[in-house]
Amino acid sequence: MINTLLDHNLTPAQLITRIKTMNMGREVKKLADELLKQTTDTLNSSQSAVIMRATNTHTGTLTLHHNEVGNISLKAPDNAQPAELLYSVPGNSVLFAINAESFSIQLYTLEDEYLTCAERVIVDADNPLFIDGTKALFDSNPHGNGHPAFIGSINLPDRSADIGVFDRNSLRKIAWFPHDDSAARYLVSLELLESAQDPGVCKVAEELIYHYHPAVAWKAFQVLRRVDLQAAMNCIPLLRNLQSNRLNYLLDQCEAA
Numbered sequence: 001m002i003n004t005l006l007d008h009n010l011t012p013a014q015l016i017t018r019i020k021t022m023n024m025g026r027e028v029k030k031l032a033d034e035l036l037k038q039t040t041d042t043l044n045s046s047q048s049a050v051i052m053r054a055t056n057t058h059t060g061t062l063t064l065h066h067n068e069v070g071n072i073s074l075k076a077p078d079n080a081q082p083a084e085l086l087y088s089v090p091g092n093s094v095l096f097a098i099n100a101e102s103f104s105i106q107l108y109t110l111e112d113e114y115l116t117c118a119e120r121v122i123v124d125a126d127n128p129l130f131i132d133g134t135k136a137l138f139d140s141n142p143h144g145n146g147h148p149a150f151i152g153s154i155n156l157p158d159r160s161a162d163i164g165v166f167d168r169n170s171l172r173k174i175a176w177f178p179h180d181d182s183a184a185r186y187l188v189s190l191e192l193l194e195s196a197q198d199p200g201v202c203k204v205a206e207e208l209i210y211h212y213h214p215a216v217a218w219k220a221f222q223v224l225r226r227v228d229l230q231a232a233m234n235c236i237p238l239l240r241n242l243q244s245n246r247l248n249y250l251l252d253q254c255e256a257a
Helices: 012-021 024-040 044-054 181-195 201-208 214-227 229-234 236-240 245-256
Strands: 061-066 071-075 085-087 091-097 103-110 115-123 129-132 136-139 151-157 162-167 173-178
Touching (some): 012 091, 012 129, 024 061, 024 071, 085 136, 091 115, 129 136, 173 181, 181 201, 201 214, 214 229, 214 236, 214 245, 229 236, 236 245
Antiparallel strands (some): 061 071, 071 151, 085 162, 091 129, 091 151, 103 115, 103 136, 162 173
């Protein structure tokens, strides 16, 4: 069964081998039929909610199945113009062909602040493509006229990493946002509490400084620093345990000041 591929114990080589031995078209159809059954058995409002949760507007994909390890998604053929923005996918991904329909993928080498155009790869039934999201970004519309084939993907996300947003023309990073929804909620909550000058914001920051996401921990540190500089500075060793190069750079600046 295709859902057994969402297993963190599988190495990339094992994952690729299992994909090659499965009829991925048939397996994906089973998942699609199950998703359709979920939506038809609900009220109209609930049906819309299920579809919205399963749809990723940034990547244009539909999530067919997921568990705590990752998800299996499908991207339908289209004739769309290339989007102005490119998005990184934190974690590991495997792109695979369905019904023996091949498709082209443009790879980019991923740096902190920019992309470098790399090789173009053809994915077919015999050649699934493994992508390490810490090193590469991929584009499924390299020719600028959409893609004629269904694109299957197995995604094993890294929730502690961020999604980078890059301009297609300059290949420069122009924005980012947390991959983890909880991290995004905590960041927004701290911003709102701080803007409202809520007296309880420090208590919230004292809890969130232990968060595993560097952006949340950094924001909590900033809140504490404005109220109690010494208490915030005492938390620096804790934040360095997150082993984030960007966060360590910011902390170095604080200590130097």
